[in-house]
Amino acid sequence: MEDQTEQEQALVNGNSVATSANESKLPNGQTKEGPVAIKISNAYKHYTSGQKRTPVLLGLDMEVKKGQIYGLLGPSGCGKTTVLKCIVGKLTVETGSVRVFGEPPGTPASGVPGPRVGYMPQELAIFLEFNIEETLTYFRRIFGMTRKQYEDRLQFLMKFLDLPSKTRSLINMSGGQQRRASLAIALLHEPELLILDEPTVGVDPLLRSAIWNHLTEMTDCFGKHCTIVITTHYIEEARQANRVGMMRFGKLLAEDSPEELLRRFSKPNLEDVFLDLCLQDGDLETAKVREERTQRRSILKFSKKKSEAAKPDLENGQGCQMVVTNGKGPKPKEKVSATNSTASARSVSSTVSKYIDQKKSNLTSQRVTACMIKTFNRMKKRVGLLVYQFILPALQVSLFCLAIGQDPKELPVAVVNLENQGQPCAGHPTECPFDMTFIGPEINDNLQNLSCRYLSFMDASIARPVYYENYEDAHQAVKNGEAWGVISMGQNFSRNLYDRIFESVASEDLTKVNLDKFNASQIQVEMDITNQHIAFTLQLKFAEAFQQFMEQLVTSCGINKAVANIPLTFLDPIYGTPELTFTDFMAPGIILTIVHSMALGYSAMIIILERNEGLLDRTWIAGVTPGEFALAHFLVSLVVNFLQVVVTLTFMILVFQVPNEGSLCLVFLLTMLQGVAGTTIGLIISAVCKTQQDATQIALGIFYPNLILSGIIWPVESMPLALRYFAYTLPQTFACEAMRGILLRGWGMAFMPVWRGFVVTLAWIIGTYIIFKRLVTK
Numbered sequence: 001m002e003d004q005t006e007q008e009q010a011l012v013n014g015n016s017v018a019t020s021a022n023e024s025k026l027p028n029g030q031t032k033e034g035p036v037a038i039k040i041s042n043a044y045k046h047y048t049s050g051q052k053r054t055p056v057l058l059g060l061d062m063e064v065k066k067g068q069i070y071g072l073l074g075p076s077g078c079g080k081t082t083v084l085k086c087i088v089g090k091l092t093v094e095t096g097s098v099r100v101f102g103e104p105p106g107t108p109a110s111g112v113p114g115p116r117v118g119y120m121p122q123e124l125a126i127f128l129e130f131n132i133e134e135t136l137t138y139f140r141r142i143f144g145m146t147r148k149q150y151e152d153r154l155q156f157l158m159k160f161l162d163l164p165s166k167t168r169s170l171i172n173m174s175g176g177q178q179r180r181a182s183l184a185i186a187l188l189h190e191p192e193l194l195i196l197d198e199p200t201v202g203v204d205p206l207l208r209s210a211i212w213n214h215l216t217e218m219t220d221c222f223g224k225h226c227t228i229v230i231t232t233h234y235i236e237e238a239r240q241a242n243r244v245g246m247m248r249f250g251k252l253l254a255e256d257s258p259e260e261l262l263r264r265f266s267k268p269n270l271e272d273v274f275l276d277l278c279l280q281d282g283d284l285e286t287a288k289v290r291e292e293r294t295q296r297r298s299i300l301k302f303s304k305k306k307s308e309a310a311k312p313d314l315e316n317g318q319g320c321q322m323v324v325t326n327g328k329g330p331k332p333k334e335k336v337s338a339t340n341s342t343a344s345a346r347s348v349s350s351t352v353s354k355y356i357d358q359k360k361s362n363l364t365s366q367r368v369t370a371c372m373i374k375t376f377n378r379m380k381k382r383v384g385l386l387v388y389q390f391i392l393p394a395l396q397v398s399l400f401c402l403a404i405g406q407d408p409k410e411l412p413v414a415v416v417n418l419e420n421q422g423q424p425c426a427g428h429p430t431e432c433p434f435d436m437t438f439i440g441p442e443i444n445d446n447l448q449n450l451s452c453r454y455l456s457f458m459d460a461s462i463a464r465p466v467y468y469e470n471y472e473d474a475h476q477a478v479k480n481g482e483a484w485g486v487i488s489m490g491q492n493f494s495r496n497l498y499d500r501i502f503e504s505v506a507s508e509d510l511t512k513v514n515l516d517k518f519n520a521s522q523i524q525v526e527m528d529i530t531n532q533h534i535a536f537t538l539q540l541k542f543a544e545a546f547q548q549f550m551e552q553l554v555t556s557c558g559i560n561k562a563v564a565n566i567p568l569t570f571l572d573p574i575y576g577t578p579e580l581t582f583t584d585f586m587a588p589g590i591i592l593t594i595v596h597s598m599a600l601g602y603s604a605m606i607i608i609l610e611r612n613e614g615l616l617d618r619t620w621i622a623g624v625t626p627g628e629f630a631l632a633h634f635l636v637s638l639v640v641n642f643l644q645v646v647v648t649l650t651f652m653i654l655v656f657q658v659p660n661e662g663s664l665c666l667v668f669l670l671t672m673l674q675g676v677a678g679t680t681i682g683l684i685i686s687a688v689c690k691t692q693q694d695a696t697q698i699a700l701g702i703f704y705p706n707l708i709l710s711g712i713i714w715p716v717e718s719m720p721l722a723l724r725y726f727a728y729t730l731p732q733t734f735a736c737e738a739m740r741g742i743l744l745r746g747w748g749m750a751f752m753p754v755w756r757g758f759v760v761t762l763a764w765i766i767g768t769y770i771i772f773k774r775l776v777t778k
């Protein structure tokens with residue numbers, strides 16, 4: 001009733017030339033009238049690109065009856081694809097209304113998107129790395145077809161669309177074969193509504209004819225529910241439609257059956273009808289229109305020639321795969337008798353009903369599983385991606401453990417030992433250099449080459465001595481970058497050291513210490529400290545060597561070595577061991593950052609890849625909701641994460657023996673959650689970026705600040721206050737602290753830094769997943 005009112009209204013307001021015809025004819029001449037399948041009333045829409053607004057639909061009215069083939073014709077850019085996208089619920093109009101099966105598309109009541117509709121977009125929208133079977137299996141799972149139904153249908157489509165082996169990769173097929181495979185997806189479940197955007201482009205005339213015959217058969221019966229909307233550039237091809245809509249500049253110039261249009265305009269073909277309509281529409285660009293017409297005619301002539309060449313075959317029931325192979329296929333339309341048509345249609349009708357199990361096709365779990373299996377299959381096909389996903393974490397961990405945190409080795413140090421004439425020490429006494437039997441210590445023969453004794457405690461594997469005879473040469477060597485520093489000792493180093501220790505102590509007036517002698521007993525070190533870590537290492541080694549030298553010296557004289565120590569004692573550490581290295585400090589953060597960034601990088605590409613290939617639209621129009629799509633990718637990422645965490649922890653803890661004092665379960669759980677947080681952040685990037693390049697740049701842009709600010713490399717406590725507070729808001733800062741607590745201190749959930757790390761990570765996961773879901777459902 002509502003339809004009727006709208007229809008009447010459309011007729012009153014309708015386009016100047018649009019007809020009031022609401023009936024159309026079957027190809028065999030029978031009148032076809034039925035309920036309305038699609039109704040678009042007074043639709044307006046524009047695209048916005050930056051400041052630019054492009055109007056696309058300008059008060060479009062269109063009506064498609066159930067069981068009709070509706071040919072939507074018009075020049076490139078007039079808005080045909082936009083209309084189709086509005087019908088399948090991919091786009092919405094700004095004003096006016098679109099109704100599919102009486103309901104707005106996108107609502108559950110319309111069933112569109114969903115298994116009620118089969119959609120073939122203009123672009124290929126196929127998984128090029130898949131073969132035909134894998135591609136169709138994906139859609140079979142979404143639609144809930146049983147294996148048997150699917151096998152029958154696959155067999156039919158392979159023959160009908162003249163597709164090569166079902167196991168050949170689509171990437172290795174010709175353009176025409178790929179288009180036919182794309183059409184097979186739309187035809188797979190014989191939907192109630194078939195939306196085909198230029199399905200016959202690049203298809204040879206013979207097959208084009210067979211496709212039209214098949215479409216005719218799908219709609220060719222009373223009470224049959226298949227409705228087809230098709231766009232084509234081959235205008236004459238649309239004569240086989242029950243009704244055509246001629247579109248220009250966002251509105252329909254006319255809408256009627258081809259026969260009625262030809263009769264009304266007294267033209268021999270639809271091309272000329274279209275030209276007349278354009279002229280009537282007040283379009284002054286006649287030259288351009290004529291040119292378009294000439295071009296299209298030349299295409300048509302070519303295709304006609306080919307069709308005619310093939311005609312005898314068609315008439316004999318050969319040449320068209322469908323006719324040849326199953327013997328039940330339609331003959332060319334003028335040959336189809338009413339009886340045949342009905343019988344044939346009945347068989348199609350019964351096939352249609354058995355393909356879709358409404359209960360099954362409504363199952364979220366089934367669609368999520370379909371998406372997951374498809375993603376795993378895609379991964380399997382991309383060996384590079386697999387390597388990237390699972391070998392890279394292991395490689396990163398190995399490189400980190402091997403390259404970071406160890407002491408630098410074989411650092412050249414210029415040694416100027418004037419006490420030994422600048423030469424390497426051949427040997428030195430190790431006995432007590434003092435005679436302690438008298439009241440005060442006396443010098444004995446062992447008081448020589450104390451400098452050599454000191455140098456003997458130097459760890460040559462770290463500070464490699466290079467001997468110089470004078471200070472100037474040694475200094476120049478450092479200047480030239482040949483050594484990291486100069487360590488020098490004077491001519492009477494041993495005697496001056498003795499005097500420093502005993503004379504100053506024995507002196508009655510400590511204010512009168514001989515500073516010359518005092519300075520001459522100093523071991524002087526001058527360094528290149530441009531590399532702070534190397535400089536710190538050498539300073540530490542020089543100081544350790546001196547401590548050991550002094551301990552050995554006093555011990556050789558029978559004095560307790562404690563006398564040689566400064567009165568500051570470092571007892572055993574409460575947490576950690578003296579052996580802990582910088583690697584151990586960084587490892588907790590590195591584990592998290594590897595897993596987090598790998599997950600982020602992987603998921604950041606997911607939607608972009610599918611969207612750019614046109615697959616995302618197809619998946620959604622097949623009935624997978626954005627929420628299901630998000631869930632499927634989330635679950636796949638979880639599996640990938642799991643494996644990455646196993647690889648990372650195995651290498652870090654088992655192979656490279658990074659210490660773990662706490663619960664491995666907690667370590668695993670926190671790492672896993674960090675991976676999930678990376679996944680959800682990546683999914684957001686994937687949803688907002690148009691290209692892989694954009695996504696890569698954002699992912700990299702996130703990676704470095706995160707690494708620098710999260711306290712993974714350097715303590716957060718060293719940052720300026722404002723930056724430190726910012727760092728605390730990042731997903732890895734508290735998690736890194738928690739991980740350090742577990743691994744190095746053996747803390748459990750009872751410790752605030754540990755549970756805080758978990759809570760913040762969970763908050764990031766929930767927050768980013770909500771944002772992602774909103775973005776994809778927009």
Ligand SMILES: Nc1ncnc2c1ncn2[C@@H]1O[C@H](COP(=O)(O)OP(=O)(O)OP(=O)(O)O)[C@@H](O)[C@H]1O
Pocket residue numbers: 047048049054056074075076077078079080081082083122
């Ligand atoms: N996302 C978009 N943003 C901006 N403009 C767009 C967008 N999509 C399409 N357009 C513009 O809208 C107009 C209609 O596009 P549409 O794809 O609907 O035309 P069409 O009739 O299907 O063309 P063709 O036959 O070449 O496929 C064109 O001018 C096109 O450039």
